[in-house]
Amino acid sequence: MRWFALILCLLSVMSYADNHKTSTAEKPMPTQIAPLAHQVYFWLKNPDSKEDQAKLIEGIKTLAAIEQVRGIHIGVPASTEKRDVVDNSYAVSELLFFDNAADEHAYQIHPIHKAFVDNYSHLWSKVVVYDSVSVK
Amino acid sequence: MRWFALILCLLSVMSYADNHKTSTAEKPMPTQIAPLAHQVYFWLKNPDSKEDQAKLIEGIKTLAAIEQVRGIHIGVPASTEKRDVVDNSYAVSELLFFDNAADEHAYQIHPIHKAFVDNYSHLWSKVVVYDSVSVK
Numbered sequence: 001m002r003w004f005a006l007i008l009c010l011l012s013v014m015s016y017a018d019n020h021k022t023s024t025a026e027k028p029m030p031t032q033i034a035p036l037a038h039q040v041y042f043w044l045k046n047p048d049s050k051e052d053q054a055k056l057i058e059g060i061k062t063l064a065a066i067e068q069v070r071g072i073h074i075g076v077p078a079s080t081e082k083r084d085v086v087d088n089s090y091a092v093s094e095l096l097f098f099d100n101a102a103d104e105h106a107y108q109i110h111p112i113h114k115a116f117v118d119n120y121s122h123l124w125s126k127v128v129v130y131d132s133v134s135v136k
Numbered sequence: 137m138r139w140f141a142l143i144l145c146l147l148s149v150m151s152y153a154d155n156h157k158t159s160t161a162e163k164p165m166p167t168q169i170a171p172l173a174h175q176v177y178f179w180l181k182n183p184d185s186k187e188d189q190a191k192l193i194e195g196i197k198t199l200a201a202i203e204q205v206r207g208i209h210i211g212v213p214a215s216t217e218k219r220d221v222v223d224n225s226y227a228v229s230e231l232l233f234f235d236n237a238a239d240e241h242a243y244q245i246h247p248i249h250k251a252f253v254d255n256y257s258h259l260w261s262k263v264v265v266y267d268s269v270s271v272k
Binding site: 074077081083086133 | 169172173174175177193207208209210211212213214215216217219221222223224226229231237240241244263264265266267268269270271
């Protein structure tokens, strides 16, 4: 029984150490963000319509259910300092992370993504996309 | 001793369960990505220079040391499908996450960021920045 207790004690310590290690993942740093960032900016047909902005955000939220999506950040222009280089003319931003380009393609042809385009594309006048793959 | 073993056993199970819970943070989803995304795209003065691209990436990597930075993704155009809406003309992308606009401002005036601009801005011809704050 002493050996049994000792082994359990060791397992507790190992499990705690492993837990402590992964908990730092809560602040994502380079290795914890999936390599492919799909960054999309939307301009609305009715730029001042808070209702259309909210509808589009509602639509983008549905994309999180697509299995290839590894992370999602849906945003609106932040109240950071106005500078010449900062473009805050868009209405909604969508940032999705994928493991690779094949997964991004699977997302593009996924029924949920197709339904999103069908149901919400009437809201936007312009879309700009940047697909970036992380460097080591 | 039996009670001791039983308590250790319970601790093992609890620790394992907690570990299992936090390990899902390795795939960052909305709540695990800091709210403010600072998305920057750089075009080089010498667009075909792989050397200048590598130098700029080296410079951007120094920004990860700034204490307010909650996440970083440094990228180059991905080999996703070419579409009219996709802009892959930039050379390097930089995506930084912050807790709020005050932290982003602290980053802007941080000596490491100022040194980055001083030492690497001769490489780029154009910069476009999008600052997005996540929606609930």
